Amino acid sequence: MASLPIFMTAVANSSDEPAFPLLYTWSTVEAQVKEVLVIPDDEWLEEHTIEANSLDLDEQQLYEFGFEASDILAEWTSEFDTDVIYGLEPELLNTLIEATYDSKGLEPSFEVHSIHSWFEERGVNLDDAMLEQGQTTPLHLLPPDELIIQLLQTAVEQELISPSDIPAIED
Template identity: 65%
Template sequence: MASLPIFITAVANSADEPSFPLLFTWSTHDAEIKEVLVIPDDDWLHSATVEKNIQDINETQLYEFGYEAGDILAEWTSEFDTDAVYAIQPDELSLLVEATFDSKGLEPTFEVLNIFDWFEERGLDLHNEWASHGNPTPLELLPPDEQIASLLQIASENGLIEAPEREEDYD
């Protein structure tokens, strides 16, 4: 079986003028969801601030619980064996991914593509599918982990991916 696609989302420092990430959330090739706060690079804070955001993430939390860009990039390098990841808002996410790589003087090793196109290429209209579930909240307004879980669930329910079976843990 081919590995599952990587679905990714982020929370930016600003809703109006995003320039750096506060949080990245992504699915893995075995359908797990990972989430990490990002410690701001000093250069980022010279040109922008951490504004109020939908997740209520503040600068103190980033420094206390976050990871530096280099650590995040190392994890992506070991986990992403793909040249494409998929996002609901690919332009904004590309900017945040580029900022993360750029903070270490690197070029992105993958492209951020539109998740709606991924579903459409497989014969499914994501907007219609989401609406048919009776969900009143648009996908892009869900908390990041719920957004990724919803995308995985829709893909799985429609036979677009086959999530790996999990071993039962018997104590």
């Protein structure tokens, strides 16, 4: 199992009826942040639309700069050596991850747990820790990459992970 937790967030096609992902952002075991746009599966678009979203992502951008679900799943398979990842809104994230796997007829290879529970299990109240750092913007309003960076920084500042846990990146 990875020494560093995998934190993940996503942007859905709709805030009212989320059915599929537009973007995934996650931390790696090297404490880097990865972000990928998702090319919508044809079946997703038959039943749902892409509504206005916090990042102003539209269908054209997804097709132009996005990746197929199979590419994303291959990357996760090679990167994630854990059976649990952590998300701010685990129910929503789980729905989006399941849609991605389901589009290829597969089952998710990991569970999604609450990021708050990861911190609580280590004796830290995430909301209090964020306020101590001067972060007054609610977590769910942060851009996805900033959210993941903030979570990693908070974990380091609370001494839940140490910089020495982060593998050296070789050139």
